[in-house]
Amino acid sequence: MRKLKEGKNAKALARELFFMFLPYRDFVHSITSDNGSEFYEHKYIAKKLGAEYFFAHPYSSWERGLNEYNNGLVRQYIPKKQPFDRYSDDDILLFQHKINRRPRKLLNFETPLSRLISNINKKVAFIT
Secondary structure: OOOOOOOOOHHHHHHHHHHHHHHHHHHOOEEEEOOOHHHOOHHHHHHHHOOEEEEOOOOOHHHHHHHHHHHHHHHOOOOOOOOHHHOOHHHHHHHHHHHHOOOEHHHOOEOHHHHHHHHHHHHHHHHO
């Protein structure tokens, strides 16, 4: 999670997404976004990450289920229509840490953070 300093500027968003996903590049196989103009640079993102890029059909939020679910979790900390500029980068980071440490039924009640660490450890063990 990050605030976009340049708003919905497509090039700025593409750079931000790339740098956010870069440490997890080996785990990012595909990205699905909505059809907003801020995703105009989708080819750049896909190429740089070596991932496939898909667009959800208009008004088909279920095609981006995990994203919508996470948006709901974020809204527990930042209610809808609340300006993001009311929150510092440290606030956003705190919310992210809380969300990533929340157990998920889909993950057999593991946290996303513990699942990520487990997957990284498996990958490292495979390589060595």
